[in-house]
Amino acid sequence: MSAPLTIAIDGPSGSGKSSVSRAVARALGVGFLDTGAMYRALTWWCLERDIDLTDADAVAAAARDLPLTVGTDPDAPTVSVDGTDISQAIRTTRVSTSVSAVATNLQVRAELQQRQRDLMAQIAQETGGVVAEGRDITTVVAPDASVRVLLTASEEARLRRRSTELHGSTDAAAVEATRDQVVRRDRDDSTVSTFTEAAPGVVLVDTSDLDFDQSVAAVLAVVTAETSA
Ligand SMILES: Nc1ncnc2c1ncn2[C@@H]1O[C@H](COP(=O)(O)OP(=O)(O)O)[C@@H](O)[C@H]1O
Numbered sequence: 001m002s003a004p005l006t007i008a009i010d011g012p013s014g015s016g017k018s019s020v021s022r023a024v025a026r027a028l029g030v031g032f033l034d035t036g037a038m039y040r041a042l043t044w045w046c047l048e049r050d051i052d053l054t055d056a057d058a059v060a061a062a063a064r065d066l067p068l069t070v071g072t073d074p075d076a077p078t079v080s081v082d083g084t085d086i087s088q089a090i091r092t093t094r095v096s097t098s099v100s101a102v103a104t105n106l107q108v109r110a111e112l113q114q115r116q117r118d119l120m121a122q123i124a125q126e127t128g129g130v131v132a133e134g135r136d137i138t139t140v141v142a143p144d145a146s147v148r149v150l151l152t153a154s155e156e157a158r159l160r161r162r163s164t165e166l167h168g169s170t171d172a173a174a175v176e177a178t179r180d181q182v183v184r185r186d187r188d189d190s191t192v193s194t195f196t197e198a199a200p201g202v203v204l205v206d207t208s209d210l211d212f213d214q215s216v217a218a219v220l221a222v223v224t225a226e227t228s229a
């Protein structure tokens with residue numbers, strides 16, 4: 001049996017990580033892991049339980065206890081905590097605006113990074129491969145992945161995409177309403193992860209001028225090139 005195909009994809013908010021990674025996993029017939037959803041799930045759980053997000057030790061304890069289950073089918077990825085499906089709840093503005101406070105907690109990162117390594121190994125074993133996406137997959141969680149990609153896009157393109165997704169519009173008010181979730185969050189997140197420049201051995205794919213299908217094709221071309229080398 002050939003070695004499982006592990007693909008790590010990082011990038012800033014709105015670069016297309018989740019949607020492109022899902023399509024790549026689907027095309028390759030392997031499982032998918034959205035690591036951002038895990039930070040979002042922990043944030044949701046802390047907010048539910050009124051845990052003060054600035055209390056680093058309390059949030060770290062919640063991370064260790066988090067009864068998290070992730071569904072890794074790229075056609076229907078799900079996130080559940082303690083049996084409750086929170087796939088929709090973790091996408092609300094309330095969670096999006098708070099998640100960096102949780103994701104910049106270094107104790108939390110150590111816990112979730114270990115869970116992510118374990119999940120990647122499990123998914124790869126079950127499906128023959130895995131596409132995992134986030135901010136530190138290419139550098140910290142899976143630096144030994146078969147293929148490592150940094151997906152980027154200009155700030156303008158990322159704001160436009162997120163604004164269309166959240167508000168169905170790219171008018172000035174909608175773009176401004178999206179700015180905190182894209183620009184401020186990336187600034188906060190980049191204090192603990194390096195995802196604005198490709199680390200050595202990581203292939204940069206800039207999707208600023210690509211549509212969705214072209215972005216998927218570009219990543220699949222990298223996979224072909226890197227695995228046939
Ligand atoms: N290359 C692209 N061109 C246009 N829209 C895209 C492209 N890639 C992704 N999108 C859209 O942009 C939005 C944000 O993509 P998403 O995958 O959630 O990004 P990320 O996970 O990096 O935050 C989604 O609505 C997605 O369909």
Ligand SMILES: Nc1ccn([C@H]2C[C@H](O)[C@@H](COP(=O)(O)OP(=O)(O)O)O2)c(=O)n1
Nearest residue numbers: 013014035036037039099103134135136189
């Ligand atoms: N491997 C990861 C994945 C996400 N994060 C952080 C960064 C983000 O603020 C949150 C949520 O990530 P998510 O990928 O869902 O965010 P976007 O879809 O890119 O807006 O978690 C991280 O620090 N490390």
